[in-house]
Amino acid sequence: MDSDQSYLPLQSGIIYGPVNSRRLGPSLGINLLPCDYKLCTFDCVYCQYGHEPARGLSSRAEENNDLPTTTEMDGVLRAALKLHSDVNYITFSGNGEATLHPRFAEMVDIAIRVRDDLKIDARTAILTNSTGIVESDVRSALMRLDSPFMKLDAGSEQLFRRINRAHPEVSFDRIVEELIRFDHPNLMMQAIFFEGDPSNIENQNVEQWAGILKEIKPQEVHIYSIDRPVASAGIRPVGRDVLEGIAAKAQGISGVPVKVF
Numbered sequence: 001m002d003s004d005q006s007y008l009p010l011q012s013g014i015i016y017g018p019v020n021s022r023r024l025g026p027s028l029g030i031n032l033l034p035c036d037y038k039l040c041t042f043d044c045v046y047c048q049y050g051h052e053p054a055r056g057l058s059s060r061a062e063e064n065n066d067l068p069t070t071t072e073m074d075g076v077l078r079a080a081l082k083l084h085s086d087v088n089y090i091t092f093s094g095n096g097e098a099t100l101h102p103r104f105a106e107m108v109d110i111a112i113r114v115r116d117d118l119k120i121d122a123r124t125a126i127l128t129n130s131t132g133i134v135e136s137d138v139r140s141a142l143m144r145l146d147s148p149f150m151k152l153d154a155g156s157e158q159l160f161r162r163i164n165r166a167h168p169e170v171s172f173d174r175i176v177e178e179l180i181r182f183d184h185p186n187l188m189m190q191a192i193f194f195e196g197d198p199s200n201i202e203n204q205n206v207e208q209w210a211g212i213l214k215e216i217k218p219q220e221v222h223i224y225s226i227d228r229p230v231a232s233a234g235i236r237p238v239g240r241d242v243l244e245g246i247a248a249k250a251q252g253i254s255g256v257p258v259k260v261f
Contacts, residue, residue, distance in 0.1 A: 008048040008228055010035060010095045014068045015080045017087075022261050023222060024089045024125065028080060030111065031094025032073075032101040034066035040096035041131040043165040044153075045232035046194055049095065056169035057135060060102045070106050077114050085120055089147070092126040099132025105141035112144065123147050127190070131170050133178040142184065149188045149222070150179060154200055155208025162198040179216045189218040189256075193246055194226050196235040206246050210253035221258040223247060 011031040018026045033039045038052040081090075090111055092098040101107060111124050123146035130150045132138035142148045154160040157172040166172075179189075191209070193201050200209075213221060223246060225237040240260060247258040 007050045014076045018084050026087045027089040027091045028087045030092045032098045033095040038096045041167050042129050045235050046226050047231040048228045051231045054167040056167040074110050081118050081120050087122050089125045090122050099138045105137045108141040130175050134174050149190050153191045155205050187218040189221045191223050210250035213254035213256050224261040
């Protein structure tokens with residue numbers, strides 16, 4: 001990593017953007033997490049926020065005064081949508097894993113209610129690492145969103161541990177099991193591919209990953225590579241030609257459309 005490069009700065013509030021997303025177009029972001037540190041169930045080798053110890057799902061029960069309240073969320077989102085009424089998406093993302101907020105389900109309901117109150121023609125979405133799907137309240141809230149984008153970067157437990165460096169409470173098999181059961185009509189899967197140590201572009205992993213996609217049966221899969229400084233040295237992006245090869249192979253195995261971004 002070049003010394004003059006820096007990590008992506010953390011979001012400084014609840015609302016950010018609109019961001020002109022490659023996949024979603026103009027998107028208003030919602031950050032339910034602290035503004036001065038990453039709060040996530042993963043500590044991925046490719047994380048653009050740098051390293052921070054992964055947290056367990058049990059941390060949702062802990063008192064955390066660094067997290068926004070439902071009242072704050074309602075107020076700032078309502079004000080932001082009055083200024084940016086032409087966004088395509090209202091997207092939960094931010095400084096880590098949004099579903100770690102203990103009142104995530106209520107936050108989803110607020111986003112839907114505010115959008116509908118203001119008659120904004122935008123879809124609600126989330127960019128999530130999928131770990132929260134094992135929690136019943138989170139799973140129900142994800143069903144209420146228009147477009148859940150769920151992450152799965154690896155096809156095996158062993159590679160999952162090396163890439164995503166998940167908290168010990170997080171189970172790869174349980175996540176996959178719940179994704180297979182998750183019958184959202186607009187389920188989208190996403191994955192980031194890269195080379196280095198570890199790497200997930202090898203044929204064996206792509207075949208295992210695609211086999212899981214075949215069972216999940218999402219509407220679509222989006223894949224991409226890194227384009228900013230990352231947490232672990234030696235992790236490198238791959239070119240579009242490599243991504244196109246992965247997409248073709250995975251689509252052939254899974255029968256699911258796989259798009260490169």
